[in-house]
Amino acid sequence: MKFKEFMTALDGEIKHVYLLCGAENFFIDKAREKILMRLGVDKKTELITFDCDTKPDISEVVSAIDSSPFFSAKNVVLVKNAQFFTADKRLERLENILQDMRKENYVIFTAKTADKNRRLYKIVSKVGDILEAEPLRPWEVDEWLKEKLSSLGKTMRGEARRFFNERLGILSEISLWYLDNELDKVALNVAGKEITAADLRRNMLEPPEVSNFALTDAIDERNPQKALFLLKAQACIQAKIPLVTILLVNHVRQLLRAKFFIAQGINGRQLAEPLNMNSYIAQKLSDKARTYQEKMLEEVFIDLSEADFLLKTGRADVEVLERIIIKLCRR
Numbered sequence: 143m144k145f146k147e148f149m150t151a152l153d154g155e156i157k158h159v160y161l162l163c164g165a166e167n168f169f170i171d172k173a174r175e176k177i178l179m180r181l182g183v184d185k186k187t188e189l190i191t192f193d194c195d196t197k198p199d200i201s202e203v204v205s206a207i208d209s210s211p212f213f214s215a216k217n218v219v220l221v222k223n224a225q226f227f228t229a230d231k232r233l234e235r236l237e238n239i240l241q242d243m244r245k246e247n248y249v250i251f252t253a254k255t256a257d258k259n260r261r262l263y264k265i266v267s268k269v270g271d272i273l274e275a276e277p278l279r280p281w282e283v284d285e286w287l288k289e290k291l292s293s294l295g296k297t298m299r300g301e302a303r304r305f306f307n308e309r310l311g312i313l314s315e316i317s318l319w320y321l322d323n324e325l326d327k328v329a330l331n332v333a334g335k336e337i338t339a340a341d342l343r344r345n346m347l348e349p350p351e352v353s354n355f356a357l358t359d360a361i362d363e364r365n366p367q368k369a370l371f372l373l374k375a376q377a378c379i380q381a382k383i384p385l386v387t388i389l390l391v392n393h394v395r396q397l398l399r400a401k402f403f404i405a406q407g408i409n410g411r412q413l414a415e416p417l418n419m420n421s422y423i424a425q426k427l428s429d430k431a432r433t434y435q436e437k438m439l440e441e442v443f444i445d446l447s448e449a450d451f452l453l454k455t456g457r458a459d460v461e462v463l464e465r466i467i468i469k470l471c472r473r
Contacts, residue, residue, distance in 0.1 A: 145169040148273045152176050157270040158243040161263070163227065163256040164275030168318035170252055173273050174220070177250055181218055188214045194223045200233065207249045208239045217247045227256035227263050240265050278316055281414045281421050290322065291337075294329040301339040307422035308355075309346065357386070358393045362430040366471040370464055377460040386463060387450050394446065398439050400431035438473055442466060 143151065149172070160177055162170045183189050190206050192198045203221060211217040226233055240249075240262075256263050256272075266272060278286060287306070291298055298306065310316070328337055328345040357376070360369035376382045396417070403416055414424040445466050452458035 143271060143273060145173070145273065145275065148173055148271065149176060151271060152180055156180050156248075158245075158248050159240050159251075159266050159270030160249070160273070161224075161227070161251045161253065161256065161266045161270065162273045162275060163251075163253040164273070164277075165254060166275040166277045166318065168322065169273065169275035173275070174250060174252065178218070181216060181248060183216065183218050184214075188216065189218050189220060191220045191222065194221065194225050204233065204236050204239065207236070207247065208244070209247075210244065211246055215246060217244070219247075219249045221249065221251045224251040224253045227251070227253050227260055232261065237262055237265055240269060243269070278318065279418060281419075283310060283316065283321075283420065286318070287321075290325055294325065295335065296329055296332065296337050297335055298337045302337055302342055304422065305339040305342050307420050309342070310420050310423070358389065361393075361467060361470045362433070364433075364471050364473070366468050369467050369471060373460065373463060373467060383453060383460060383463075384450075387446060387453065390463070390466065391443070391446050391450075394439055394443050396427065397431050397434055398436065398443070400427050401434070401436050401439070404428065404431060434470075434473055438469075442470060445469070 145166075152173070156177070160173075162173050164170065178185060178189065192203050192206070194203075203219075206217075207219050207221075209217055226236065243249075251266070258264075263272075287298075310321075324346045328341055331345050332341050357369055357372040360366075360372060373386065376386050399417060400413055403413055408416065410425045410428045411421040412424070413419070413428050414421040417424060417427070419427070449458065449462040449466060452462055
């Protein structure tokens with residue numbers, strides 16, 4: 143099940159076995175907490191926890207799952223980072239226990255990955271429920287944001303939504319924990335119902351990507367003075383220069399990919415899916431890609447490759463990037 147369906151299912155009958163698997167820890171953490179809340183478990187005294195990253199004795203884990211409760215009405219076991227769902231070795235005793243759980247026993251497994259073809263996975267899907275906690279794609283965040291704002295009793299429109307989408311676009315990957323925590327902080331500092339762009343600027347912590355985003359934005363706006371100023375600010379720390387090169391390479395590659403799809407008639411917000419990005423950012427990229435010539439972008443891509451080699455071998459300094467930025471701005 144996906145997160146929303148899984149959380150809704152938890153409002154009904156509680157199962158004895160759960161598997162929370164995937165890369166999005168936000169979904170896993172929220173689902174785990176709701177299961178424990180529904181079970182009425184005191185995490186300090188009534189929850190038995192194993193972390194498989196510390197390599198506990200598997201027989202001890204299995205025995206705990208099958209044990210009768212001593213000081214409470216329930217026996218609840220949390221097995222974090224479970225590797226049973228990808229390992230080649232079968233755990234027949236565990237399989238048998240899960241298929242015939244004691245009525246007072248419950249187990250929650252969490253795992254980064256799980257093989258759906260494994261017998262253990264199929265058993266859990268039959269006797270319990272499975273959460274597929276996959277990261278949201280950029281164009282899927284709108285629904286999550288709508289529900290988050292509703293839970294906060296807040297609204298966000300117009301310029302505020304555009305600012306939020308821009309902030310989302312500068313994240314190297316979508317971190318729901320970052321967005322959730324930042325929106326909680328914003329809501330605490332906004333007295334009224336509506337969150338404005340000014341509220342977001344004043345209260346949202348800037349991720350480290352923001353200065354890089356400003357650099358590429360200045361280039362797209364044909365503002366060499368601003369772009370060079372931002373480059374020099376980054377270059378004050380020698381270790382950041384290779385990161386700036388990577389940023390420029392990724393931006394040029396993104397522009398080239400956008401032009402490729404535009405040539406096939408895929409424009410504006412339609413670029414969101416093939417480029418795996420927020421629809422607002424896709425529209426912005428589409429507009430800016432049209433201001434570049436494909437041949438020049440291809441030349442700059444080669445220039446950046448040569449610059450990267452020269453910088454890494456100590457044969458050039460930040461001026462090699464300055465020349466490339468000027469070339470992009472003067473297109």
